[in-house]
Amino acid sequence: MYAQQVETGLSTVRTTADMADDERAFQARIDAGVRIEAKDWMPDAYRKTLIRQISQHAHSEIVGQLPEGNWVTRAPTLKRKSILLAKIQDEAGHGLYLYSAAETLGVSRDELLAALHSGKAKYSSIFNYPTLSWADMGAIGWLVDGSAIINQIPLCRCSYGPYARAMVRVCKEESFHARQGYDIMLALARGTAEQKAMAQDALNRWWWPSLMMFGPSDAESVNSAQSAQWRIKLFSNDELRQRMVDQTVPQAEFLGLTVPDPDLRFNAETGHYEFGAIDWAEFHNVLKGNGPCNRERLRTRVQAWEEGAWFREALVAHADKHAAVKEVA
Numbered sequence: 440m441y442a443q444q445v446e447t448g449l450s451t452v453r454t455t456a457d458m459a460d461d462e463r464a465f466q467a468r469i470d471a472g473v474r475i476e477a478k479d480w481m482p483d484a485y486r487k488t489l490i491r492q493i494s495q496h497a498h499s500e501i502v503g504q505l506p507e508g509n510w511v512t513r514a515p516t517l518k519r520k521s522i523l524l525a526k527i528q529d530e531a532g533h534g535l536y537l538y539s540a541a542e543t544l545g546v547s548r549d550e551l552l553a554a555l556h557s558g559k560a561k562y563s564s565i566f567n568y569p570t571l572s573w574a575d576m577g578a579i580g581w582l583v584d585g586s587a588i589i590n591q592i593p594l595c596r597c598s599y600g601p602y603a604r605a606m607v608r609v610c611k612e613e614s615f616h617a618r619q620g621y622d623i624m625l626a627l628a629r630g631t632a633e634q635k636a637m638a639q640d641a642l643n644r645w646w647w648p649s650l651m652m653f654g655p656s657d658a659e660s661v662n663s664a665q666s667a668q669w670r671i672k673l674f675s676n677d678e679l680r681q682r683m684v685d686q687t688v689p690q691a692e693f694l695g696l697t698v699p700d701p702d703l704r705f706n707a708e709t710g711h712y713e714f715g716a717i718d719w720a721e722f723h724n725v726l727k728g729n730g731p732c733n734r735e736r737l738r739t740r741v742q743a744w745e746e747g748a749w750f751r752e753a754l755v756a757h758a759d760k761h762a763a764v765k766e767v768a
């Protein structure tokens with residue numbers, strides 16, 4: 440599969456001829472579609488890439504709870520409030536599955552969280568935008584969770600067993616997240632003129648940041664080629680971004696809303712929507728920590744970690760006491 444040098448954008452991968460025997464045997468297992476498990480030999484670089492991606496995915500789930508938490512007390516009905524609470528609770532669970540998958544690679548949760556709290560580890564750029572109206576709860580479920588599903592379904596078939604299996608459960612719950620978001624947008628779009636305008640405003644603000652969730656363009660991606668060779672990434676950033684646009688534009692039309700892209704047009708020949716240029720300066724600016732909510736999000740996470748220290752200490756003390764009692768018995 441990799442006889443020729445595989446080049447995608449800024450990253451290139453080595454051919455099997457350049458690999459040591461154990462790495463060549465590992466790559467042959469990957470190419471044969473064999474699932475890699477925690478106890479299997481793996482190149483350090485494969486392990487490092489997975490720790491990076493899985494932990495950042497987990498951080499995204501945990502930080503992703505914050506924008507929606509902002510609207511729990513202001514949900515318009517008890518039904519919407521309980522649905523939103525269930526979704527936010529799911530995201531916490533997704534974070535836990537993913538931290539557990541990352542721990543199988545020999546890294547501790549405390550190390551991973553320290554990397555998040557110090558700003559060393561990333562989380563998805565999308566969660567650095569403010570949620571200004573109830574319609575944002577709809578736009579996030581529809582666009583953000585919708586994008587997450589498109590990105591996560593291939594991960595159910597990725598080469599690393601614990602990650603792939605965590606994704607199966609996550610994707611089942613994400614479909615509910617996307618449905619409840621679209622249901623909010625439908626209710627607003629069919630509501631009063633003010634409600635429809637609120638839905639349009641939310642689409643205007645969340646559309647482009649949702650496209651950025653899929654990462655930089657393939658030409659700019661530094662990790663894609665290697666992640667593709669290791670079958671961590673089964674589709675490129677641009678392929679999945681295109682899928683999101685093709686799936687979502689007809690949904691916006693059904694709502695009677697306008698996608699905020701004057702260059703958007705359907706190409707009957709290719710069967711895809713062509714869309715305008717993404718503002719990569721904004722993307723990189725948010726990744727540098729200069730998004731609208733980066734500081735607030737990290738401050739909130741660090742504060743929660745510090746305020747929860749007593750609870751973690753109590754759990755450990757209880758576990759130690761329990762273990763000591765068992766010892767004596």
Ligand code: 3HC
Nearest residue numbers: 492496499561562563564587651652653654660661662663
């Ligand atoms: N936000 C923050 N950082 C991003 C990013 C984004 N939207 N897109 C790319 N990056 C970072 C990458 O992490 C990488 O930096 P690093 O090397 O320091 O980690 C750099 O930009 C270059 O990007 P690449 O495309 O080369 O990097 P990857 O191959 O890792 O691809 C990715 C990026 C597509 C996000 C990939 O990491 C991935 O598929 N991750 C798993 C899915 C995920 O994390 N989704 C985030 C949202 S989770 C979510 O939405 C939860 C839902 O319940 C709401």
